[in-house]
Amino acid sequence: MPGSSPRMTAKHRGESAYIGPMRPQDILMPVPAGLCCKPGGFHIDPVRPVERALITHGHSDHARAGHGAVLATQETLDMMRLRYGENFADSVQAITYGEEIRLGDVAVTFHPAGHVLGSAQISVTCKDTRIVASGDYKDARDPTCAPFELVPCDVFITEATFGLPVFRHGDAAGEVNKLLASAKLFPERAHLVGAYSLGKAQRVIALLREAGYDAPIYLHGAMEKITNYYQERGIPLGELRPVRGMKKKAELAGTITLAPPSATSDVWTRRFPDPVTAFASGWMRVRARARQGGIELPLVISDHADWDGLTATITATGAGEIWVTHGQEDALVHWCKTRGLAARPLDLVGYGDEDEGETAAITGEVEAQPEGETKA
Amino acid sequence: MNRFAELLDRLAYEPGRNNKIKLLVAYFGETEDPDRGYALAALTGALSFKHAKPGLIRDLITERADPALFGYSYDYVGDLSETVALMWPKAELPGHNNPPPPTLTDVVTTLRTLGKAELPAQLARWLDELDETGRWALLKLVTGAMRIGISARLAKTAAAALGDKDAHEIELMWHGLSPPYLDLFAWLEGRGDKPVNSDPTPFRPVMLAHAIEDGDFANLDAADFSAEWKWDGIRVQAVAGHDARGHIQARLYSRTGEDITGSFPDLVPSLHLPGAIDGELLVLREGRVQTFNVLQQRLNRKVVSPKLIKEFPIHLRAYDLLGDDANDLRELPFTERRAHLEAFVARLDDPRIDLSPMVPFANWEDLAAARADPKSAGAGNDADAVEGVMLKRRDAPYLPGRPKGPWWKWKRDPHIIDAVLMYAQRGHGKRSSYYSDYTFGVWTHSEAGDELVPVGKAYFGFTDEELLQIDRFVRRNTTEKFGPVRHVVHEPDQGLVLEVAFEGLQRSPRHKSGVAMRFPRISRLRWDKPPREADRLETLERMLISMTGS
Structure with missing residues (x-):
């Protein structure tokens, strides 16, 4: 260097x-x-x-x-x-x-x-x-x-x-190509990508755009504010849509949605047609970590x-x-x-869970949960 | 190799059967010969080479990496092949003309002839040339530990789908084919003739039965059916035939077509006439059929010792005859096949092979009585090994798969207890947003008074609607979380009672309760019942004694 x-x-x-x-x-x-x-x-x-x-x-x-x-x-x-x-x-x-x-x-x-x-x-x-x-x-x-x-x-x-x-993260563009290949192979399913709301999600979107993917990308409610902020700061992310407004399952077939990792195994996912669950994280390098989380498409992007x-x-x-x-x-x-x-x-405690508290900031998602459901 | 590695990688994470097939079909379609053929061989367990020992892999990495760093990494990852694949140092290959990574064909054909002494250096060269996923797949392949949730049957189904063929067709010719299956793929892609089966002992796809429901009887005429006991053993197909030199060869297949001959060498000499028997594998001692628990001692054994053979003498109870020498009998109605079977078993005249006896009945009431009490309806002392009755239409041919109508199974009523939901865990795949795996317990005495002790786990038996209800209950009544597991409220007056049905009980030192259930499933949700009224461990103890006499 x-x-x-x-x-x-x-x-x-x-x-x-x-x-x-x-x-x-x-x-x-x-x-x-x-x-x-x-x-x-x-x-x-x-x-x-x-x-x-x-x-x-x-x-x-x-x-x-x-x-x-x-x-x-x-x-x-x-x-x-x-x-x-x-x-x-x-x-x-x-x-x-x-x-x-x-x-x-x-x-x-x-x-x-x-x-x-x-x-x-x-x-x-x-x-x-x-x-x-x-x-x-x-x-x-x-x-x-x-x-x-x-x-x-x-x-x-x-x-x-x-x-x-x-842990060797390799080329993030290659991982995004994996996601695009899967979306092509399973056009009838939705692709749900777990990514930290701040930073990772926007990076994945930017990489998708660089790879030539120009369809609208869908966002979980917890990501809207921060992603809009990235756009305001002049980072081009293409057309983004909230998942919130989507009423029919079929409309989400063939789409890519970004969501906080904790949401990808939540009741929230029931609105997607047979979703392929991906997770963009350096942890995905290790199989046991990916399997533990029920991830079907691990993307090593850190x-x-x-x-x-x-x-x-x-x-x-x-x-x-x-x-x-x-x-x-x-x-x-x-x-x-x-x-x-x-x-x-150095004994410092309290660091490591980047997404802690992010989903608590969910806006507009609560009413969409099954009747009587409360967030635990 | 890298493309095969990508396929394995994706399959290892994909829970859905249809999606797995789709991934496989895509691979077979876009990969050329002979790579795809060796891939099919690898997935069906048809490759044979001396596997590398874990010690060899460990030596390779500790020669190249700091042993302490390897130790930290192995602790974290938990899998030797994966750790080595991930931390293998980037090769400093001289010059710019680095060799391309090996193909699957390179690997398979090299391994076939490679001497033991040359293996470490060859493996290291390949590991240098491959990427992480490629290294992982290579190590899985050479250590013979693929375990990626693909059965041979599924791989064949996918290959068949490539040519829009039925997997049964491949199954029939399979044992006459060999890697890399050039003729098979040529046929599947319409470029060649159907390969001729030269195998003297082919597997024939098995016919299976549907479970009968109370409402079905109204539409069925008892006179159209014959009945046999449903024996609680292992369904097998025993096939014998003459090879090219005229010698008799015999093979034993599981119901999915896996060759399990190696586990039961003691049965082979009894299969001395050419033919294909559909039957049940049982352990008989002094003419008495032993329970499934006893038979289990003979399953999944790598080494079959003379002691094991003597203590657990294997036996074949014949249900059906699919082929008699060169004659295919499968098109014949059951009554005619049965006549052939009786004659065939008589000609075999072997103490290890006998006929499955018929259960006589005039109407459904007769049969219900026999099913309720097999002991006095002809099964005698073997009644414990009867798990119900099989109904077969007299005029039905032998059809592959599970056709609805010709065959029915009518199991004995399962054992039932009321247990209390204690812990819930998220399911996999489609069920990953639901708490669908349940640990349940029954009451027992302790120093602190009555407490619940876990007795089993179940993850099916409920309807989709019931799953939603339990899921909601779990989310609202979680008292603690441990990773993916939720601790659900279970107090005498608070909690959910599950009616659990199961097939049998066994003593188990691994469970705190000391008993283990066979095939437990949720049969009903007892919202009406307070947990304090759920069953006690003593009830299970009594059931265990009446089942096993111990």
Whole structure:
């Protein structure tokens, strides 16, 4: 990868007697509320309400309501507003990629993470130590968001959602072709694609359009708002229709519908003719995971870096110390150590379920359920 | 190989039979010879080569990957072939002219002649050349562990559908064909003549019966039918014929046409006359038919030891004769086939093969009485192995499949208990939005007073309407969720009572209750009954004793 310039501060850490004023853990440390920066007076992606929060991206496990002040990209702020309403924080401030803001004793910059629209890595520099908290990231191509930017640093905080060498995501376009081939083979059935409402769904739609699919694509009610927002931000997604208005089963034959994963095994699916249940996720690489979910057409499309992406990125940052969080920490920590990097798992809880709470935001779907049905 | 791998991959996830056939037909249609023929062979279990051992696969990966990372990965994935397929390192092949990935034909023909010592290096080369799915399919193929939910019958049905033919036609010629089935596909595509069956022991598609309902009797005349006991064993077809050299060959088929001769070598010498018997496989001890539980000890055995053969002596009870030497009898009416059968069994004169006795009756009342009490209606001490009566129209030919009208089965009333719904799980495929798999329990004493203990699981027996009702009940009365399983309220005064019908009981150390049911299904929903009035484990214990005497 270009732009890699290993910085050599790691050598200081080797001296165990080093009692400098700023060890990395003095700059950022995990606390129950999340990753805390004492010298800067803020938390990154806090899971509990805090005075000042820096948010990497809009998924509900990272972006929560109830903080005092929130600093994030404009897109992330907009997504929080869509989900939680106008008053999700006391005050907000938008930051653009590359812009530097000083908070207390530290300098903060945001850099594209390639995860979803508006997603950012947060770089925190104190004296001459730079720590990058990547949030969630991917180094693969995505037509719906800015590409991942490599930020050289001393300490890299990496996610490990797919931190096992069995996870290699391959080419997303090939997976979309699988979906289109299936739709062609079963024109009398509906194709129901489970995808996280924020980011994955829009990426799948964009990939379908790139593959030349120009029929209307149907949306579950929980996806309408966020998908409309993507379109407002100038991401072309073609003609989209709500499933809600469809009264006859037969009208949905041969169509493709995007829905939150939890909806694809819900009573909601009974309106579709003999649906083929697909799920777009990196987890689909593993058969048992797909079968457990009753998935008939697993599509390996992920918004997280795969094993090769994680290891290549870690190497390219030049960081001598790696903190590994949410996911398969053990294997990635082991790998770092075999490469001579100092590495440790970071005990952060509360991350990982990107779609949690998304379906609760269902609008207009409740009345369509069978009589007397209540959401459990 | 990659195309075959894609097919296997898709089949492994597709629950619907018709959709599986559609996927297979599409594959056979767009894949050329001989690849598709070897695919058909792989799916029907007709390929034979020495399988690779899991240890070999494990060695291959640990030579190439960090053993600790392999360990983490294997723990997570849970399947050796899949783990290796997914984490196999990308090959650094020299130059730009990388070899194309192997075809299925390359793999099958190479494996046939490959020496054991060359296998690891050859496998590694292929794994380098294939993608993830291709590697997975290759490893499944070479370890002989396909298990993708496709029966040989389904694969043949799909091949037949390619040429708009009936699967029975393929079944009849099948054992005379060999991979890669060029003649078969030529015929299916209208490019060649129908392959001639040179097999001395072909399988003939089996005739099956419909379950009779009370309302059916009004339209049926007892005089048109004859009756036999329905024996609780394994329906088989025993076929013998002369091979090209004039030697007698014998084969035993399951009702779906799987060759099960290997599991019952002790029966082969008894099949010494050319002909095709439709009958029931039973275990007889001192002339007494044993229950299905006993017969089960002989099923799915890889190695049939002399001890097993001695302790579980196998027996064939003959129902019908489909062929006598070269004569096809299937067009004849049942009464005439029966006469041929009686003569044939007399000529065989073998203690391991006997006739299924007829049950005499003058009207339906007679037969109902015989069915209710087989012991005094002729079955005598074998009554425990009778699961009902079979009705066969005297004038009916032997027809493949399950034609409605000529044959009926009239099972003995099943055993019934009232149990309480305890847990529910989502179904698969079409039923994935419904809670359709139910665990039910009965009351038993415990230190803390009465409590429910699970005694079985059922996922059918109810109507579509009842499924909707139970599904709604489950959703409204969930007390806890564990992954896909819902814990449904089951208190003495709160909960749903299910009437469960089942065919038999067995002791089972695997179940907390100590008993296991055979063929349980939901027969009625007892909305009217409070859970406290459901049955107790003691009731099942008593049933078990009266059924097995133990």
